[in-house]
Amino acid sequence: MGDPRDFKFIGLCLAIGLAACGQQKTDEDKSAFSPAITAEDLAAHSAVLASDDFGGRPPSGPMADKTITYLVNALENMGLEPAFGDSFTQKVPLVSIEAAPDAVLRVAGDAQTRSYAYGSDMMVWTTRVAEHMAIKDSELVFVGYGINAPEYGWNDYEGIDMTGKTAIILVNDPGFATQNPDLFDGNSMTYYGRWTYKYEEAARQGAEGAIIIHQTAPAAYPWSVVENSWTGPQFDLVRPDGNAGRVAIEGWVQERVAQQIFADAGLDFDDLTKAAQTPGFKPMTMGLTASVAVKNSIETSQTVNVGGVLKGASHPDEAVIYTAHWDHLGEGPAVDGDKIYNGAADNATGIATVLEVAQKMAAAQKSPRRTVLFLFVGAEEQGLLGAYHYADNPITPLGKTAALINTDVVLPLGEMKDITVIGLGSSQLEEILADNIAVDGRSLTPYPNPEQGFYFRSDHFALAKRGVPALYLDTGTEHITKGRAFVAKAKADYVAHRYHKPSDEIMPDWDYSGVVLDARAIHDVGWTVANSDRWPHWYEGNPFRAIRAESADMRP
Ligand SMILES: [Zn+2]
Numbered sequence: 001m002g003d004p005r006d007f008k009f010i011g012l013c014l015a016i017g018l019a020a021c022g023q024q025k026t027d028e029d030k031s032a033f034s035p036a037i038t039a040e041d042l043a044a045h046s047a048v049l050a051s052d053d054f055g056g057r058p059p060s061g062p063m064a065d066k067t068i069t070y071l072v073n074a075l076e077n078m079g080l081e082p083a084f085g086d087s088f089t090q091k092v093p094l095v096s097i098e099a100a101p102d103a104v105l106r107v108a109g110d111a112q113t114r115s116y117a118y119g120s121d122m123m124v125w126t127t128r129v130a131e132h133m134a135i136k137d138s139e140l141v142f143v144g145y146g147i148n149a150p151e152y153g154w155n156d157y158e159g160i161d162m163t164g165k166t167a168i169i170l171v172n173d174p175g176f177a178t179q180n181p182d183l184f185d186g187n188s189m190t191y192y193g194r195w196t197y198k199y200e201e202a203a204r205q206g207a208e209g210a211i212i213i214h215q216t217a218p219a220a221y222p223w224s225v226v227e228n229s230w231t232g233p234q235f236d237l238v239r240p241d242g243n244a245g246r247v248a249i250e251g252w253v254q255e256r257v258a259q260q261i262f263a264d265a266g267l268d269f270d271d272l273t274k275a276a277q278t279p280g281f282k283p284m285t286m287g288l289t290a291s292v293a294v295k296n297s298i299e300t301s302q303t304v305n306v307g308g309v310l311k312g313a314s315h316p317d318e319a320v321i322y323t324a325h326w327d328h329l330g331e332g333p334a335v336d337g338d339k340i341y342n343g344a345a346d347n348a349t350g351i352a353t354v355l356e357v358a359q360k361m362a363a364a365q366k367s368p369r370r371t372v373l374f375l376f377v378g379a380e381e382q383g384l385l386g387a388y389h390y391a392d393n394p395i396t397p398l399g400k401t402a403a404l405i406n407t408d409v410v411l412p413l414g415e416m417k418d419i420t421v422i423g424l425g426s427s428q429l430e431e432i433l434a435d436n437i438a439v440d441g442r443s444l445t446p447y448p449n450p451e452q453g454f455y456f457r458s459d460h461f462a463l464a465k466r467g468v469p470a471l472y473l474d475t476g477t478e479h480i481t482k483g484r485a486f487v488a489k490a491k492a493d494y495v496a497h498r499y500h501k502p503s504d505e506i507m508p509d510w511d512y513s514g515v516v517l518d519a520r521a522i523h524d525v526g527w528t529v530a531n532s533d534r535w536p537h538w539y540e541g542n543p544f545r546a547i548r549a550e551s552a553d554m555r556p
């Protein structure tokens with residue numbers, strides 16, 4: 001329906017007569033969507049998906065349906081099989097929870113009780129699907145960075161039972177705080193620095209509440225981002241337990257609020273922050289209690305993941321997965337009269353890249369040994385929800401998923417001497433990639449801003465944290481003729497002026513030649529693993545190595 005190939009094909013049939021249709025490939029037919037990866041095809045898919053006609057690809061509604069139809073038609077026309085039984089789509093049930101903005105956080109000690117206001121002082125919510133949720137007189141415990149990382153020999157919860165208690169947690173990790181390269185990963189944000197991890201770990205520790213202290217530098221954004229991000233409906237998956245496994249109350253407090261709380265406890269915030277950066281730190285009960293209640297409005301909705309597979313010839317129960325999220329933000333507040341958030345680089349070009357890889361593999365003479373899944377996940381912008389849903393409902397067990405390659409935000413800036421690996425140093429997939437691109441004289445480059453923790457912010461992460469080795473790439477850093485400054489400037493310009501704005505549109509000066517090279521590299525890594533008996537592993541020291549090892553018995 002939305003696939004431009006349909007129009008070309010119909011035109012061709014009319015021109016050459018119906019009898020010849022489907023029997024002969026002409027040059028014109030090939031140029032519609034070539035089995036090879038071409039700049040023209042990448043540009044054509046991107047232009048359709050990023051057009052105003054697709055309304056910014058919201059997670060549900062008519063514009064979502066249009067996007068889904070486009071993808072299903074494309075996969076079907078390539079000759080791929082439906083990934084989910086007889087369907088190319090997997091339903092992803094969503095719930096949105098909106099907290100009333102009138103919650104008050106009360107912190108009580110022997111001497112006084114203070115009240116902190118929603119929005120200006122703190123943000124609180126619950127991810128449990130319930131109309132009311134509260135904590136009452138929950139004992140506050142300062143747990144430093146709230147990290148339990150066996151591979152670093154670090155446990156901020158050591159020796160404490162958190163049942164019924166509320167954790168007060170510093171953002172980021174001791175490595176970033178001290179810039180000590182020997183502590184965690186130094187300036188690079190680790191898995192343990194992400195706020196998502198901190199709430200999850202607090203829940204694993206049995207805590208009742210978890211409150212993160214906002215500080216602008218280690219959070220990498222001002223308080224306004226916290227306030228805006230948690231205002232309005234918050235989406236999540238509909239899980240069988242209604243998220244009962246999460247802590248009852250999650251939240252953030254402003255740094256000045258934390259300083260007040262520490263002062264009321266007779267503790268020095270700066271001294272304890274320093275102590276928390278030192279090995280051997282012990283959690284500390286603060287002699288204060290917290291009480292807060294939230295009221296929610298709850299709505300359910302649905303999105304889908306779209307997937308097509310190439311069945312493995314000899315090991316169909318083993319898989320390699322390509323992911324690219326199909327959704328973006330839909331319509332939002334108008335900027336310069338434009339209310340459609342087109343998401344051209346985020347992630348129309350990424351979708352186009354995976355479609356091109358799929359088309360090339362589908363056209364190959366021989367099927368790969370392992371199954372290859374081309375998975376276009378939904379509701380990424382709501383928190384990788386489609387990817388998390390797939391992780392709970394995979395078509396082959398995650399323990400037998402050999403590799404995942406994710407594509408998210410592709411800027412067509414032309415040919416690069418290198419390819420950027422976000423989270424370089426994670427897994428053996430990087431060696432396979434390096435070997436494959438070395439023939440073109442290209443090399444791997446680490447992401448220039450590892451403190452931003454991007455490895456933990458796109459779809460592959462939902463499966464990586466369950467152990468699946470995952471590769472996440474970005475456009476390189478050095479253009480073959482225009483050098484490094486050109487690329488740095490173009491990327492900075494995108495982040496400052498177009499990322500998550502209506503102006504993320506197809507740009508007239510985009511040059512897809514580099515995307516062709518990167519798509520070939522992405523193809524070759526997956527093809528290599530899909531035709532191998534090897535199981536690429538996380539490197540020693542990676543936080544996901546231990547969980548991968550737990551499923552070792554599944555792998556021959
Ligand atoms: Zn994205």
